[in-house]
Amino acid sequence: MRANTVLMSAGSLDAEHTMLLIVDMQNDFCKKEGALYSENSEKIIPSISRLLEVFREAGAPVGFTQDWHEPDDVEFGRWGPHCVEGSWGAEIVDELAPLEMELVFKKTRYSPFYDTDIHEHMLDLEIERAVVCGTLANVCVLHTACDMMMRGVDVVVPVEAVAALSDYDMGYALYHMGEVFTAHICSVDEIGLQ
Template sequence: MVKSALIVVDMLNDFIDEKGALYSGQAARDIVPFVRRRLEAHRQAGSLVIFLQDAHSEDDLEFEKFPKHCVAGTWGSCIIDELTPNDGEHVLPKTRYSGFYGTDLEKILAAFGPEEVEVVGVCTSICVMDTVGGLANRDYHTTVPSAGVADFDDEAHRFALQRMERLYGARIQ
């Protein structure tokens, strides 16, 4: 059992790099130093660290809603260099918004039993919010630092923070 866990959501080239297929804007770039500091703090504390990695097939149905992005095995689906995972940290490829859908996230969290889960990454109103909803449905105490999440849509970002706090009971810092 560990005291805490950090889930880093989709800090990938296609979202964070301005050359990425679905660049989430300067707001996404701006959270990188904060996310890096939180990652280092969790590593020093011996926390469970999990990276969620959007990794779509070439013909994923999500491309009917969004431009083609984060195709498995491409540069775009790789975690940005500033946040390279360490040995022993979990990297979970995912094909949908929630980090729980079709992944081992639930099993890993159950095996380590963290008392608190912190969530950082992009996009606040999509993959972050859906993953936090999954944590709420599994009764995890969750923190979402507002300095550690970003969205390409400012209004959706604000709404998602409010929803995660009010509906899912996440502590927004």
């Protein structure tokens, strides 16, 4: 896979116009008691925590997506019940808990650009680039990256901070985001803000 590494040397991202978007790091996906628990999703918490620290220290914008479903959501026909609104499973994991001023986008489908105000917030903040991480790489992360790219936002994907259910799913997602969406595929260690 060809890694698109333009503008990805350490300290190269503009803190004012770069957002960290953490996708669906919720109890139902990341904790053993969760409805759709994946060990791979739990394993990326420390890498995302490192990114969160970098962005918070720089005063850069941070956002979270939160899968959020009514009890009879049609999506449950595919995945089974998960992230039911107001439930423990729908809450973002404690290790990555949003601060009061950070944005949380409750979404009912794979992409937060469906029926939320994320695009308006990104326009208001003049976001030119987004570091997208979380779970699952080939589902919600992939569709989020696609919708960002189609809106002219450069996407950065740190590989240690995304999770998938299988090596195939991860490889497919990273290849597709890098080759088709021209996302910058990199390491967490390469991400710095100035």
